Ligand SMILES: NC(=O)C1=CN([C@@H]2O[C@H](COP(=O)(O)OP(=O)(O)OC[C@H]3O[C@@H](n4cnc5c(N)ncnc54)[C@H](O)[C@@H]3O)[C@@H](O)[C@H]2O)C=CC1
């Protein structure tokens with residue numbers, strides 16, 4: 001199993017580290033445009049192998065895509081992150097050009113690959129990847145919902161004063177400050193709906209804190225987060241590499257599902273060796289349906305800024 005991660009910055013390196021530590025891939029190639037950067041990160045990570053007990057071989061490359069040839073899975077994290085006060089959508093001007101070049105170079109060298117798009121604004125970059133490459137829709141996956149759901153669970157556990165392993169929940173919709181739709185109607189503690197344990201007001205606070213999860217960290221860190229994003233990507237990569245048939249909310253091209261078409265947005269999917277093997281239709285409350293429709297409007301507006 002060969003995995004390429006483009007962008008050896010904060011998210012790319014974290015993602016490579018988690019993939020290696022989980023020890024299911026034979027090879028991870030890190031590629032970056034900055035001279036020597038990916039090679040340096042790869043060497044540093046390889047020097048953790050004996051300490052962390054993994055055998056995955058990590059190599060680095062400065063923009064040489066021949067090193068990525070025949071990758072089973074490629075992850076795109078290249079691009080600029082936001083600074084405090086910015087929205088993800090403001091990154092489109094620079095990141096669209098980067099994602100376009102990177103996705104075509106990857107597919108040129110790995111025509112059978114599955115692409116995971118991380119660069120922001122992620123839903124629009126996932127849509128752009130469809131427009132740029134000829135890959136079938138089950139082989140292009142946007143990562144956002146897996147991270148947003150992890151943050152939702154963190155906030156739920158905090159509000160319930162419960163261990164995180166007791167709670168479950170999922171966030172669908174656009175990966176943006178306003179577009180995320182935390183599915184409170186389905187959130188549980190040990191199979192009991194969380195509304196049995198906390199007030200509607202507290203649950204609304206959880207929802208709002210989840211939606212601005214990325215912005216909150218960006219304000220604290222001065223740049224956006226990387227540990228949870230890297231871990232979330234590694235979860236998707238593992239589900240595909242190990243054919244786990246796990247369910248994650250991922251950004252995928254919709255064609256009528258959830259009443260939406262011609263956009264990529266987060267919905268629950270089953271991930272296995274073929275990439276997105278199924279889009280799962282879950283019942284939503286009226287408020288969640290309305291929120292998802294509004295979120296889709298926002299994503300389409302951002303897609304409209306693309307020069308296609
Ligand atoms: N979808 C999600 O849930 C998340 C998305 N992100 C996004 O991921 C992206 C990366 O974030 P960070 O790693 O924090 O940024 P970073 O600045 O630490 O790393 C980005 C790397 O991309 C490289 N790069 C730029 N252009 C390139 C090109 N044409 N080819 C190869 N490499 C290139 C840079 O040299 C840099 O090393 C940002 O757009 C950020 O908004 C970050 C966290 C979560």
Ligand SMILES: O=C([O-])CC(=O)C(=O)O
Pocket residue numbers: 081082088120147175213214215218224225229
């Ligand atoms: O907040 C950002 O800009 C990066 C990101 O997508 C996240 O951490 O959710």
